[in-house]
Amino acid sequence: MTGTRDVSTASAAPAPVRPRRPHWLLTPSSWTPLQRWGVTALGLVLALGATFLLDPYRNYLLAVGTAYLCAIAGLSLLVGRTGQLSLGHAAFMAAGAYAFAFTSNALADESVPSLVHLYAPFLVAIVVAAALGAVVGIAGARLHGPYLAGLTLALVLALPALTSLMSDVFGGDAGLYVSVERRPEWLSQLIADEQWQAWVGLGAAALVLGVLAQLVRSPYAIRMQAVRDDESAARLSGIDPRATRVTMFGISAATAGLGGGVLAYVTQAASPGAYSLSFSLFLLVAVVIGGVGTLAGAVWGAVVLVLVPELTSSITEALPLPAELSQRLDGNLAIVVFGVILVVVMLVAPRGINGAVGSLVGRLRRRRP
Amino acid sequence: MSTVLLLLGAGLARGAVFALFALALVLIWRATRIANFAQGAMAVTAAYVAYLVLIGTGSFPLAVVVVLLAGAGIGVGVERGLMRYLPTASPLNAIIVAIGVVMVLTGLLGILFGADYKPISVPFSREPITVGSLAIVSPYTLFVFVVIAVVVAGIGLLFTRTSLGLAMRASAFDEEVARLNGVRVVRMRTLGWMLSSAVGGLAVLLAVPTELGLNPHSGDLLFVNAFTVAIIGGLDSPVGAVVAGLGVGVLLTIVTTLWGATVGPIAILLLLVLVLLLRPQGLFSLRKARLA
Numbered sequence: 237m238t239g240t241r242d243v244s245t246a247s248a249a250p251a252p253v254r255p256r257r258p259h260w261l262l263t264p265s266s267w268t269p270l271q272r273w274g275v276t277a278l279g280l281v282l283a284l285g286a287t288f289l290l291d292p293y294r295n296y297l298l299a300v301g302t303a304y305l306c307a308i309a310g311l312s313l314l315v316g317r318t319g320q321l322s323l324g325h326a327a328f329m330a331a332g333a334y335a336f337a338f339t340s341n342a343l344a345d346e347s348v349p350s351l352v353h354l355y356a357p358f359l360v361a362i363v364v365a366a367a368l369g370a371v372v373g374i375a376g377a378r379l380h381g382p383y384l385a386g387l388t389l390a391l392v393l394a395l396p397a398l399t400s401l402m403s404d405v406f407g408g409d410a411g412l413y414v415s416v417e418r419r420p421e422w423l424s425q426l427i428a429d430e431q432w433q434a435w436v437g438l439g440a441a442a443l444v445l446g447v448l449a450q451l452v453r454s455p456y457a458i459r460m461q462a463v464r465d466d467e468s469a470a471r472l473s474g475i476d477p478r479a480t481r482v483t484m485f486g487i488s489a490a491t492a493g494l495g496g497g498v499l500a501y502v503t504q505a506a507s508p509g510a511y512s513l514s515f516s517l518f519l520l521v522a523v524v525i526g527g528v529g530t531l532a533g534a535v536w537g538a539v540v541l542v543l544v545p546e547l548t549s550s551i552t553e554a555l556p557l558p559a560e561l562s563q564r565l566d567g568n569l570a571i572v573v574f575g576v577i578l579v580v581v582m583l584v585a586p587r588g589i590n591g592a593v594g595s596l597v598g599r600l601r602r603r604r605p
Numbered sequence: 606m607s608t609v610l611l612l613l614g615a616g617l618a619r620g621a622v623f624a625l626f627a628l629a630l631v632l633i634w635r636a637t638r639i640a641n642f643a644q645g646a647m648a649v650t651a652a653y654v655a656y657l658v659l660i661g662t663g664s665f666p667l668a669v670v671v672v673l674l675a676g677a678g679i680g681v682g683v684e685r686g687l688m689r690y691l692p693t694a695s696p697l698n699a700i701i702v703a704i705g706v707v708m709v710l711t712g713l714l715g716i717l718f719g720a721d722y723k724p725i726s727v728p729f730s731r732e733p734i735t736v737g738s739l740a741i742v743s744p745y746t747l748f749v750f751v752v753i754a755v756v757v758a759g760i761g762l763l764f765t766r767t768s769l770g771l772a773m774r775a776s777a778f779d780e781e782v783a784r785l786n787g788v789r790v791v792r793m794r795t796l797g798w799m800l801s802s803a804v805g806g807l808a809v810l811l812a813v814p815t816e817l818g819l820n821p822h823s824g825d826l827l828f829v830n831a832f833t834v835a836i837i838g839g840l841d842s843p844v845g846a847v848v849a850g851l852g853v854g855v856l857l858t859i860v861t862t863l864w865g866a867t868v869g870p871i872a873i874l875l876l877l878v879l880v881l882l883l884r885p886q887g888l889f890s891l892r893k894a895r896l897a
Contacts (some may be wrong), residue, residue, distance in 0.1 A: 315697065319695065319697065321697045321701070323642075323704070375878045375881050376881065378881075378885055379881060379885060381696050381697060381700065382642075383836065383885065385642065385700050386640070386833070386836065387878070389642075389829055389832075390829045390832075390833065390870070390874045390877050391874060393825060393829055393870050394870040394871045394873070394874040396870075397867045397868065397871050398871055513822075514708075517704055517707070517708060520701065521708075560719075564716050564717075564719050565716055568711075568713075568715035569712070569716065571708050571709075571712035572708065572713055572716070574708055575704075575706070575707070575709035575710075575712060576705070576709055578701065579687060579705035579706065582691075582698060582702050582705065583687070583690050583691070583692070586692045
């Protein structure tokens with residue numbers, strides 16, 4: 237009697253409903269390269285449109301933020317994907333900024349087409365920063381952890397010394413004035429200068445995010461991860477750890493260089509003071525706050541990096557303080573706040589804002605029946 | 606001749622400070638496998654505490670005692686308060702948290718004391734003693750040498766001749782075996798931080814009158830110099846740190862005398878790149894700990 241189970245129920249059961257696949261836009265991990273470029277372009281268009289809603293000062297902040305974003309995105313992948321900690325990415329931004337300044341100033345005297353004057357300096361900024369990054373990357377290719385961190389720290393501390401030593405080239409502490417190509421004639425009726433700067437910055441950021449998004453989903457990303465997790469195992473699998481590290485360092489320096497170029501374009505200046513050790517550490521803080529190794533986290537980090545100093549300086553201005561104290565608070569307060577945030581995020585939520593948002597979304601999804 | 610002797614004296618004095626600071630780095634590295642990037646800021650904070658005592662009482666010996674105590678206290682605070690709770694997922698986390706400590710400390714020092722350099726007066730002449738017609742070395746430099754020699758010898762004795770030193774070496778060498786043999790590994794780690802932080806603070810205090818000047822950012826460059834020294838010596842080797850420290854001190858003094866003080870950071874960067882390219886495990890390291 238064991239075999240007389242009622243089999244009819246099985247056949248009477250309704251045909252299994254295939255789970256409805258979510259729209260492809262909602263599953264970024266399955267995007268094809270073309271779809272990724274499409275989404276990047278769409279995001280860029282939306283962001284360009286959004287600049288019409290902002291006043292000039294906020295557009296200026298947005299432009300500065302996109303410059304930060306370029307550097308933060310590259311640094312985030314460097315730290316998160318290949319496990320190389322750089323404390324000196326401000327130096328690569330500075331390399332980009334100075335390269336931009338030299339090229340743009342040289343082209344201003346020549347009668348070149350305005351498109352060349354606009355784009356060529358950015359190209360030179362990327363190339364110069366990538367070259368410097370490759371040199372430092374080769375010196376640090378066999379190193380990890382504290383060794384590379386110390387090397388990059390020495391690099392960013394040597395920067396002011398270099399600019400004051402060769403002050404006839406780099407303009408000393410005051411830096412260089414950058415003569416830039418303004419917005420095209422036909423646009424000048426439509427948008428203000430700050431908005432155009434935001435457009436240039438958004439274009440650069442979209443380029444960086446688009447390229448890095450392709451990189452993250454490429455087979456190369458798996459090599460980087462292998463090098464980070466176990467160098468010996470990676471080598472046994474036929475991966476060259478040194479080449480992988482140098483390449484990633486070069487890419488991340490190139491994005492930082494583009495960021496420095498954007499900053500030089502927006503502020504029309506390239507000076508050592510803008511790329512101090514503190515700023516270099518700020519970039520790391522932004523990476524950690526957003527979520528190490530993720531591009532969405534880099535966007536969060538750039539937002540925080542722009543807003544917190546704005547917030548602290550408006551607080552110090554609002555408080556009725558003696559002039560000397562408010563001068564001391566100015567700048568230093570932001571450093572303290574960033575330091576506290578860095579420590580707290582590391583100890584409490586090491587995956588940053590992006591990780592926190594991700595787990596929140598996951599929890600909401602699971603709760604839904 | 607006199608210039609050469611003076612340069613050598615100044616270089617060795619500078620190098621002694623580097624050696625002491627690098628020794629502090631090596632102590633923590635051996636005890637916990639953490640390169641303490643906050644060491645400069647922690648030491649400068651201890652030096653500011655000593656500065657307050659110095660302007661309050663005017664007693665330099667008391668300031669030396671205070672800097673040791675304050676350094677030890679800060680070391681315990683950072684280890685017990687932060688480093689103990691690190692997520693162990695990545696070895697980079699310790700560096701990132703240390704960077705956070707650097708930012709908090711330098712920012713707070715900037716708010717409390719401002720960015721200007723604080724003078725520290727010492728009860729020793731800084732004019733060189735002359736023997737016959739040769740100017741050799743200033744009394745203050747001599748004092749720095751003696752103090753550092755005593756501290757280095759003391760640390761050497763502690764690690765090689767006492768049971769406490771043996772326990773600290775054991776827990777650094779193999780945590781698990783040490784614990785099985787009854788060594789209180791956690792306590793040893795805290796002791797390592799205390800010792801290292803106190804030594805670092807002393808190095809900064811001794812360097813302030815002649816070399817550094819007391820400023821919230823004094824520790825930045827000193828840290829990079831001492832880090833380079835520690836790498837050259839091999840992060841594992843206390844003897845290496847001392848020898849490399851003296852060597853780098855003399856080298857840096859010669860370079861900055863020839864081409865000016867601004868060349869210093871560039872020279873250190875080039876030296877670091879050179880060492881990392883040619884001999885990344887350091888001159889005195891026995892093991893190849895750095896690869897993979």
